[in-house]
Amino acid sequence: MIEAKNVNFYYGNFHALKNISMQMEANTVTAFIGPSGCGKSTFLRILNRMNDLIDDTHLAGECLIDGQNIYDKSVQVDELRKKVGMVFQKPNPFPKSIFENVAYGLRVNSMGDKSFIAGRVEESLRGAALWEEVKDKLKKSAFELSGGQQQRLCIARALAISPSILLMDEPASALDPISTSKIEELMYALKQKYTIVIVTHNMQQAARVSDKTGFFMLGELVEYCDTKKMFLNPDKAQTQNYITGKFG
Amino acid sequence: MKHTERELQSLKEEVSQMWKLVLSQLEKAKQSYFSGDIELAREIASREKRVDAFELKIDSDCENYIALFSPVAVDLRLVLSLMKISSTLERIGDFSEGIARHVIEEDCNRMPPQMLEDLQLDRMFDMLTGMLSDSFVALESENTKLAGRILAKDKEIDAMYCNSIALIDRFLSENPSFIHCGLKTLLLIRKLERIGDHCGNIVEEIVFYVDAKVLKHGAKQNKE
Numbered sequence A: 001m002i003e004a005k006n007v008n009f010y011y012g013n014f015h016a017l018k019n020i021s022m023q024m025e026a027n028t029v030t031a032f033i034g035p036s037g038c039g040k041s042t043f044l045r046i047l048n049r050m051n052d053l054i055d056d057t058h059l060a061g062e063c064l065i066d067g068q069n070i071y072d073k074s075v076q077v078d079e080l081r082k083k084v085g086m087v088f089q090k091p092n093p094f095p096k097s098i099f100e101n102v103a104y105g106l107r108v109n110s111m112g113d114k115s116f117i118a119g120r121v122e123e124s125l126r127g128a129a130l131w132e133e134v135k136d137k138l139k140k141s142a143f144e145l146s147g148g149q150q151q152r153l154c155i156a157r158a159l160a161i162s163p164s165i166l167l168m169d170e171p172a173s174a175l176d177p178i179s180t181s182k183i184e185e186l187m188y189a190l191k192q193k194y195t196i197v198i199v200t201h202n203m204q205q206a207a208r209v210s211d212k213t214g215f216f217m218l219g220e221l222v223e224y225c226d227t228k229k230m231f232l233n234p235d236k237a238q239t240q241n242y243i244t245g246k247f248g
Numbered sequence B: 001m002k003h004t005e006r007e008l009q010s011l012k013e014e015v016s017q018m019w020k021l022v023l024s025q026l027e028k029a030k031q032s033y034f035s036g037d038i039e040l041a042r043e044i045a046s047r048e049k050r051v052d053a054f055e056l057k058i059d060s061d062c063e064n065y066i067a068l069f070s071p072v073a074v075d076l077r078l079v080l081s082l083m084k085i086s087s088t089l090e091r092i093g094d095f096s097e098g099i100a101r102h103v104i105e106e107d108c109n110r111m112p113p114q115m116l117e118d119l120q121l122d123r124m125f126d127m128l129t130g131m132l133s134d135s136f137v138a139l140e141s142e143n144t145k146l147a148g149r150i151l152a153k154d155k156e157i158d159a160m161y162c163n164s165i166a167l168i169d170r171f172l173s174e175n176p177s178f179i180h181c182g183l184k185t186l187l188l189i190r191k192l193e194r195i196g197d198h199c200g201n202i203v204e205e206i207v208f209y210v211d212a213k214v215l216k217h218g219a220k221q222n223k224e
């Protein structure tokens, strides 16, 4: 379970997240929606401490995973990121072969021997709906893949180390409808084992794949509830206006 | 099968379950009417709550399905028609219960057997259960070949209803002591006629769902 308690986040003086408190249950898919710049990616990055890498930022409040504050001094960030995998908004393959991109996490964490790694790479690529397209060119550079293929490669890379939480920032924004549907089915299947948090601008996608949806605006969590409720009868007028496209 | 397809499938399955329940309500209504079995009639009346519960559940599941999955084309037509079919089934359930109440009240002497025969009540009941089960098959098999035949039966039932008004009118003018019973029988036949209309509506919904698809794919079955 993931729990945020009064999380406030600042880029310098800019107050990017305001008093966010929410819980995400294990084995569910949670979707974040909201206008561009409202803080969705920022909040997602808080969950695996990716914002630590950005200078002049400040976090107040607590963020707990399975009861432990991940910002506690005793927490090893590498271990945390093994548990909390992430797929970024922009595909960011490493300058390595397709195979090595997926195997990377396994190698740096010395997880398994050669044949284990090969099996895991195939499994992850299949999971990300990419295997058929790349199985004959695993040694080629990841940069030779199209944007949508690179995005799926990054998903495979995240899956390879079997995290228990998977954060996905717009994982399907560069994908065609067929790959999108494959990724959505993947999320649906993965929630048996993983807890998934996804940011998406595609409202239908949030509705299709998620159990709960959070609507962010200007750094605030305006509404957070069951996806069914969000899309049938949200409590807040702001939410309704946003999801029906009546803003402005 | 994708999870979105499974959702739609289970919606359809729910409507099928409701359909079977309503069909059995109607069959039992016939049985209790002809046998005067009050116990059976009570059972029908109490099972009516289950029909209502089905309608509420299907309504809310359809709403959720539309809200979450934004169906288009054939999927949209299916959800819309399932919603209407379920509320129509609920109406048929109501009328079946109405027939059962008629049996439970038992406050009128039975019409003479010859009169019941002339009114062809038996046949009307059978035509209705036939329409309801044929339309069920039409949806299950997504085949509207039977649609014309089902709708023709509805016309026939309308004609039988008109005819029964004349028959009862004549009978009552000759046997005024039967007036209460005659009116109640007419009300009962009116219920049967309404059930026929509702079966017709269901068929129209199935045609809406299935045939638009047929048109889209080259209008193979259109000649029917």
Ligand SMILES: Nc1ncnc2c1ncn2[C@@H]1O[C@H](COP(=O)(O)OP(=O)(O)OP(=O)(O)O)[C@@H](O)[C@H]1O
Residues within 6 Å of the ligand: A011, A014, A016, A034, A035, A036, A037, A038, A039, A040, A041, A042, A043, A054, A089
């Ligand atoms: N590294 C950074 N330094 C300074 N400000 C930043 C930084 N990253 C984001 N911001 C600001 O924080 C706010 C939230 O940004 P964030 O990327 O979380 O938005 P978002 O909801 O993910 O938007 P989008 O839908 O466009 O991806 C924005 O106003 C943005 O300008």
Ligand SMILES: [Mg+2]
Residues within 6 Å of the ligand: A040, A041, A042, A089, A169, A199
């Ligand atoms: Mg973002």
